[in-house]
Amino acid sequence: MILGVGIDIVEVADLERRLERETILNAFSAGEQEYADSLPLQRSEILAGRWAAKEAFGKALGSGLRTEWPLNEIEVAHDAMGRPVILLSARMARVLPFKAKVHCSISHSRAYATACVVIEQG
Numbered sequence: 789m790i791l792g793v794g795i796d797i798v799e800v801a802d803l804e805r806r807l808e809r810e811t812i813l814n815a816f817s818a819g820e821q822e823y824a825d826s827l828p829l830q831r832s833e834i835l836a837g838r839w840a841a842k843e844a845f846g847k848a849l850g851s852g853l854r855t856e857w858p859l860n861e862i863e864v865a866h867d868a869m870g871r872p873v874i875l876l877s878a879r880m881a882r883v884l885p886f887k888a889k890v891h892c893s894i895s896h897s898r899a900y901a902t903a904c905v906v907i908e909q910g
């Protein structure tokens with residue numbers, strides 16, 4: 789059973805401006821930052837995709853991103869095939885219904901990044 793669906797789109801240039809002016813880099817986990825840094829030409833796109841995934845996760849839950857959530861504990865990693873997977877810290881996992889599974893898809897171009905998250909009853 790599908791419990792929730794969330795989608796978000798991020799303007800890459802807007803995220804770049806925010807990275808310059810605000811302390812939002814800490815919204816990304818060390819692993820997310822390392823992955824983005826490993827692809828310098830796409831760094832902003834990749835971070836924008838992860839920002840979109842965090843927002844989409846909040847939308848799929850129905851609450852949106854809550855200010856008390858540590859965003860770097862909603863982490864996007866990849867499985868062996870390269871598919872994005874959302875890894876939650878123990879405290880963030882507690883916001884999910886029991887045995888819920890989280891599915892994520894991300895796409896990005898130079899201008900925009902988008903992500904879709906589906907939460908399913910496991």
Ligand SMILES: CC(C)(COP(=O)(O)OP(=O)(O)OC[C@H]1O[C@@H](n2cnc3c(N)ncnc32)[C@H](O)[C@@H]1OP(=O)(O)O)[C@@H](O)C(=O)NCCC(=O)NCCS
Binds near residue numbers: 868870893896897
């Ligand atoms: C990998 C592929 C799906 C990416 O699509 P694209 O149009 O080039 O790029 P998009 O911006 O739309 O999507 C990029 C995102 O796709 C996601 N992605 C990568 N591999 C994926 C897979 N196997 N399944 C689902 N999503 C995948 C990633 O989240 C990636 O973003 P990220 O690197 O920031 O996490 C596409 O290039 C493809 O099908 N390539 C052929 C297979 C291939 O090379 N696979 C490599 C991994 S084995």
